Amino acid sequence: MTDQTTQTPVSTPARAKPAKGGFLGLTSNDSTLLMIIFGLLIFAPFILNPFPEGSAMAQFNAGYPDLMQRFVIFGIFAIGFNILFGLTGYLSFGHAAFLGVGSYAAIWSMKLVTLNVIPAIIMAIIVAGAFSWVVGKISLRRSGIYFSILTLAFAQMSYALAYSVLTPITGGETGLQIKNTDNPLFGSLNPGEIGRANFFGLEMGNSYMLEIGNWVFTFNLGYYIAAVAMLVAFYLSIRIFRSPFGIMLRAVKSNQQRMNYTGLEPKRYTLWAFVISGMFAGLAGGLMVAMDTQVGPERMFWTASGEVVIMTILGGAGTLMGPVLGAGFIKYLENIVSKINKDILHQWFAFLPDGFEDLMVTLVYPFVGKGWHLTMGILFMLVVIFLPGGLVEGGKRIAGLFTRKKTADKES
Amino acid sequence: MSKSNFTRRGVIKTGAVAGAGLAVPQYLRADGHAGFTNAPGDSEVVLGFNVPQSGPYADEGADELRAYELAVEHLNGGGDGGMLQTFSSKALDGTGILGREVKYVTGDTQTKSDAARASARSMIEKDGAIMITGGSSSGVAVAVQALCQEAGIMFMAGLTHSNDTTGKDRKANGFRHFFNSYMTGAALAPVLAAQYGTDRKAYHLTADYNWGYTTEEAIRASTEAMGWETVNSVKTPLTQTDFSSYIAPVLNSGADVLVLNHYGGNMINSLTNAVQFGLRDAQANGKNFEIVVPLYSELMARGAGANIAGILGSQNWDWKIENQLGAKYAGTNAFVQSFGTKYGFPPSQAAHTTYVQTLLYADAVQRAGSFAPCAVVEALEGFEFDGMGNGPTLYRADDHQCFKDVLVVRGKENPENEFDLVEIVEVTPVDQVTYAPDHPQMGGADASLGECNNGA
Numbered sequence: 001m002t003d004q005t006t007q008t009p010v011s012t013p014a015r016a017k018p019a020k021g022g023f024l025g026l027t028s029n030d031s032t033l034l035m036i037i038f039g040l041l042i043f044a045p046f047i048l049n050p051f052p053e054g055s056a057m058a059q060f061n062a063g064y065p066d067l068m069q070r071f072v073i074f075g076i077f078a079i080g081f082n083i084l085f086g087l088t089g090y091l092s093f094g095h096a097a098f099l100g101v102g103s104y105a106a107i108w109s110m111k112l113v114t115l116n117v118i119p120a121i122i123m124a125i126i127v128a129g130a131f132s133w134v135v136g137k138i139s140l141r142r143s144g145i146y147f148s149i150l151t152l153a154f155a156q157m158s159y160a161l162a163y164s165v166l167t168p169i170t171g172g173e174t175g176l177q178i179k180n181t182d183n184p185l186f187g188s189l190n191p192g193e194i195g196r197a198n199f200f201g202l203e204m205g206n207s208y209m210l211e212i213g214n215w216v217f218t219f220n221l222g223y224y225i226a227a228v229a230m231l232v233a234f235y236l237s238i239r240i241f242r243s244p245f246g247i248m249l250r251a252v253k254s255n256q257q258r259m260n261y262t263g264l265e266p267k268r269y270t271l272w273a274f275v276i277s278g279m280f281a282g283l284a285g286g287l288m289v290a291m292d293t294q295v296g297p298e299r300m301f302w303t304a305s306g307e308v309v310i311m312t313i314l315g316g317a318g319t320l321m322g323p324v325l326g327a328g329f330i331k332y333l334e335n336i337v338s339k340i341n342k343d344i345l346h347q348w349f350a351f352l353p354d355g356f357e358d359l360m361v362t363l364v365y366p367f368v369g370k371g372w373h374l375t376m377g378i379l380f381m382l383v384v385i386f387l388p389g390g391l392v393e394g395g396k397r398i399a400g401l402f403t404r405k406k407t408a409d410k411e412s
Numbered sequence: 413m414s415k416s417n418f419t420r421r422g423v424i425k426t427g428a429v430a431g432a433g434l435a436v437p438q439y440l441r442a443d444g445h446a447g448f449t450n451a452p453g454d455s456e457v458v459l460g461f462n463v464p465q466s467g468p469y470a471d472e473g474a475d476e477l478r479a480y481e482l483a484v485e486h487l488n489g490g491g492d493g494g495m496l497q498t499f500s501s502k503a504l505d506g507t508g509i510l511g512r513e514v515k516y517v518t519g520d521t522q523t524k525s526d527a528a529r530a531s532a533r534s535m536i537e538k539d540g541a542i543m544i545t546g547g548s549s550s551g552v553a554v555a556v557q558a559l560c561q562e563a564g565i566m567f568m569a570g571l572t573h574s575n576d577t578t579g580k581d582r583k584a585n586g587f588r589h590f591f592n593s594y595m596t597g598a599a600l601a602p603v604l605a606a607q608y609g610t611d612r613k614a615y616h617l618t619a620d621y622n623w624g625y626t627t628e629e630a631i632r633a634s635t636e637a638m639g640w641e642t643v644n645s646v647k648t649p650l651t652q653t654d655f656s657s658y659i660a661p662v663l664n665s666g667a668d669v670l671v672l673n674h675y676g677g678n679m680i681n682s683l684t685n686a687v688q689f690g691l692r693d694a695q696a697n698g699k700n701f702e703i704v705v706p707l708y709s710e711l712m713a714r715g716a717g718a719n720i721a722g723i724l725g726s727q728n729w730d731w732k733i734e735n736q737l738g739a740k741y742a743g744t745n746a747f748v749q750s751f752g753t754k755y756g757f758p759p760s761q762a763a764h765t766t767y768v769q770t771l772l773y774a775d776a777v778q779r780a781g782s783f784a785p786c787a788v789v790e791a792l793e794g795f796e797f798d799g800m801g802n803g804p805t806l807y808r809a810d811d812h813q814c815f816k817d818v819l820v821v822r823g824k825e826n827p828e829n830e831f832d833l834v835e836i837v838e839v840t841p842v843d844q845v846t847y848a849p850d851h852p853q854m855g856g857a858d859a860s861l862g863e864c865n866n867g868a
Binding site for chain 1 (some may be wrong): 470517518519520524525526527529530533534537538539550553554558559561562563574576620622623625649672773858862863
């Protein structure tokens with residue numbers, strides 16, 4: 001069905017027998033992968049802050065709470081998207097709608113019920129799941145391009161509704177925030193005090209600064225809560241990939257007709273995949289609100305849906321690590337490269353003679369600052385053309401250079 | 413391949429060792445003692461300029477950024493000093509702010525609240541910005557203002573015209589110099605009555621989002637108060653580019669004035685459609701048919717070209733105002749002079765408001781003798797100043813909104829160049845556009861600033 005659009009290699013089919021009694025029911029390869037993710041998440045504040053404070057390279061540091069949270073949240077979003085797209089090949093162009101719906105659910109939970117983030121996140125998952133069931137039920141009547149267009153239409157509809165018609169519920173263009181007039185059911189706020197999202201009393205913004213020499217590392221509570229969610233999401237994704245259900249989803253991708261003829265009903269499986277990935281999106285939306293208590297409708301705009309597609313394909317659709325890598329990559333470009341302005345470029349090339357300096361700045365400037373979209377577009381093209389399996393394939397090829405013999409052995 | 417088996421015990425052991433290793437060298441950062449977020453060091457202070465560099469308002473964002481750079485130059489003693497020469501407060505002396513050199517970081521809001529907040533948060537968390545300013549849309553301004561309130565950072569709003577910014581969404585740490593929908597309505601109504609009479613029937617086309625609603629509400633309220641009748645009001649989708657189907661029914665509706673509550677690309681397209689339909693030459697109820705555009709901007713005027721000829725609207729400021737209306741609006745020429753010298757063309761009102769906001773912030777810090785947001789808020793509240801191009805101006809303490817004269821302008825019939833597209837019809841004095849802080853259009857009695865926040 002979608003063979004011409006997605007030529008991603010289906011990753012190794014699930015082993016017939018998962019190693020019995022393995023760690024959390026994972027094979028050793030998978031548990032290694034989970035441990036790598038675990039390590040990356042725990043040590044992210046160190047890994048992302050390699051340059052000392054105040055040095056010229058410090059602007060490439062990404063280890064501040066907001067961006068670390070974004071890496072993780074969009075990682076979850078992409079992991080969820082990948083369960084649908086990577087396994088079944090159904091390209092949803094409206095996934096941002098579930099993220100947005102989840103966000104609205106979470107902020108209402110905070111405004112009305114409690115400022116604790118856990119109920120808010122659970123609400124987000126439930127509401128996004130329910131909404132995706134409705135959208136999936138309708139959209140999955142079609143496949144291929146028609147499915148994509150239907151989901152896109154739903155997402156744009158949700159966006160338009162949130163932007164104007166549903167203004168009393170969504171706050172319209174200005175969106176929703178927690179105000180000093182909000183008084184949640186459970187909670188003790190002084191009159192006039194603006195509530196803050198918390199985790200059983202601990203505020204999301206709480207950070208611990210660790211100074212070692214010139215380096216400053218920030219450990220943020222909100223980030224670690226998001227990281228736990230990411231770990232759970234990644235683990236679930238591994239389990240789904242390796243389960244019989246996951247095999248069914250792959251079967252949908254490779255030949256839906258044959259599946260029909262063998263008496264299986266593909267729609268049952270695709271609908272569940274759709275709902276699960278919608279719930280992942282809801283989780284991401286809920287986390288976004290937990291970290292930064294604000295929702296705006298443009299979270300559901302079609303470009304946001306397109307972004308998660310790009311993240312997944314850039315990283316490697318159908319692979320476990322790919323979407324996470326892709327999400328990190330794009331968010332890094334968006335937040336770090338977009339902040340390089342002309343002044344900074346002039347500082348970089350200050351060592352060159354004047355004419356050359358200006359020339360270099362003129363040459364580089366279109367690709368940084370507001371031109372980061374251009375850089376991303378070029379990278380995306382290069383990846384799609386030369387590495388159809390995404391960044392993960394790139395990684396594998398590099399690894400292959402060093403361990404040629406072993407891979408040859410395996411393939412035989 | 414070496415075989416590694418994860419056992420529960422093994423994982424717990426490794427985790428415990430790693431945790432203990434992490435816990436050893438922890439101690440808190442020193443600047444926590446300064447009592448507010450991002451307290452600057454002794455040599456420099458960082459401001460965050462958060463403007464749209466991509467998206468529909470990118471041109472306005474670019475002009476805002478030019479003005480910011482100019483303001484920083486002047487604060488650090490470079491250039492000719494611009495409005496520092498005419499500003500009524502003489503606290504700033506060209507040695508930065510409180511003796512610290514002013515540095516800045518820039519970010520792209522993409523005219524999206526999420527992106528704007530991400531960018532603002534990175535300025536606060538990574539670059540240590542002490543004040544955030546910018547924004548070219550009310551949604552973004554409201555979102556970033558709330559973020560700054562939460563983080564304990566000052567927010568000096570840029571181009572935002574919706575009532576909500578200093579109305580129902582006002583915040584103690586946020587200040588707006590630009591005018592708002594209510595002021596537009598109050599300023600335009602008397603001029604409309606004088607030019608077109610008091611027995612007109614108006615038809616509103618309104619962009620279907622927050623700013624559109626508040627603007628329509630303001631215009632309706634003030635025109636109906638002087639005798640106009642509102643025949644109909646139709647909401648148009650923000651993404652609409654062809655307004656023919658909305659314009660066609662206008663002529664047969666019995667209306668004789670069309671009010672376009674549109675901004676940016678919307679306004680360019682709807683106005684162009686309206687003129688193409690011949691509304692400007694049409695007659696209705698025995699009168700000439702008229703079109704009104706509440707909020708004018710130089711950029712929109714440029715986009716709409718000859719179609720704006722003769723159409724009334726309002727502005728916060730215009731670069732010709734001092735030349736035409738005299739020394740009351742001092743500061744204008746000084747600013748236009750230094751902006752023109754640096755960039756080669758006159759500044760837009762977006763550039764003006766952001767430049768002024770930066771100077772006002774710097775001045776407030778200087779007068780307060782501290783960067784602590786609460787001290788700055790106190791210095792700005794109720795601050796009266798002059799020499800910033802708008803005449804005598806008040807930063808009202810109740811809602812952190814600036815009160816000053818509002819310009820009513822008309823598109824020129826024969827513009828000489830692309831920067832001189834509008835003529836000033838009248839300046840509505842500040843008294844006529846002043847309203848009560850708990851005005852129903854501004855959120856009523858529920859709206860409150862809350863407490864100023866110094867952060868950590």
